[in-house]
Amino acid sequence: MPSPVWTRLLGGGLLALLSFPVAAGSLVATVLPDGPEIARLDVPEGTGWCVLWRHSVKGFEVQDCYENRGGHMVLARSHQPDFAAGLGHIEGRGRQTSDGQGGYWIEDIDEPVPGDAYVLRPGTMKVDHRLSAASGEVSLSSQAAHERVRISLED
Numbered sequence: 001m002p003s004p005v006w007t008r009l010l011g012g013g014l015l016a017l018l019s020f021p022v023a024a025g026s027l028v029a030t031v032l033p034d035g036p037e038i039a040r041l042d043v044p045e046g047t048g049w050c051v052l053w054r055h056s057v058k059g060f061e062v063q064d065c066y067e068n069r070g071g072h073m074v075l076a077r078s079h080q081p082d083f084a085a086g087l088g089h090i091e092g093r094g095r096q097t098s099d100g101q102g103g104y105w106i107e108d109i110d111e112p113v114p115g116d117a118y119v120l121r122p123g124t125m126k127v128d129h130r131l132s133a134a135s136g137e138v139s140l141s142s143q144a145a146h147e148r149v150r151i152s153l154e155d
Contacts, residue, residue, distance in 0.1 A: 025068040025153055027131060029140055032119065032148040039131055039138035043068045043153065048076060049133035051120070051151070056127055066113070066153075073113040073153040078106045117152035 027049055029039035043049050048067040055062055063079040077094070081103035094109035122129035122140040129140045131151070140149055 024155065025071060026155075027133060028150075028152050028154050029131060029138070029144075030150045030152070031144050032150050035144075035147070038140065038143045038149070041131060041133040041138065042135040043133050045069070045071060047134060049131060052128075052130045052132050052137075053123070054127050056123065068153060071116075071153070071155065073116040075109050075111040075113060077109055080104055080106070113153075116154075117150055120149050120151055121146060122149060 025043045025045055025047075027039070027041045027043045028037060030037045041049060045068050048065055050063045050065040052061055052063055054060065058081075060081040062081070064075065065077045065079070067074050067076045079099065081099070081101070093111070094106040097105050097107055099105055120129065120140070122145055124145050125139075125141050127141060131138050131140065
């Protein structure tokens with residue numbers, strides 16, 4: 001049986017490890033050039049989020065999924081329910097796998113986003129560009145259709 005001194009040391013060490021902060025991260029969407037912030041979602045290091053949108057011709061939902069890796073935005077995977085116009089796997093950019101329902105995932109894209117940000121021009125509500133994370137979902141189209149929106153990962 002450990003001595004009371006060792007018990008206190010081990011307990012204190014474990015407590016210190018458990019209280020060590022996880023790197024915070026926020027996914028922020030801002031209307032450009034100087035417009036309002038329209039979304040802020042918590043995405044701590046090691047978690048992810050997706051940009052969801054409906055294909056303008058076929059109407060099905062497409063997912064482009066990102067991860068916070070060490071405080072950097074990385075495109076990790078994409079789900080495409082069909083080989084419709086503008087979609088498809090590019091050889092050498094991830095690997096295509098079946099989703100078991102007639103569509104496919106492009107896995108292991110692992111592409112860092114330069115500057116941890118990019119600009120998206122959300123479509124109308126027919127397309128409904130959305131940001132979706134464990135902390136919530138926000139429609140960019142409902143707030144800024146046809147506007148230039150900067151999507152960034154911030155500390």
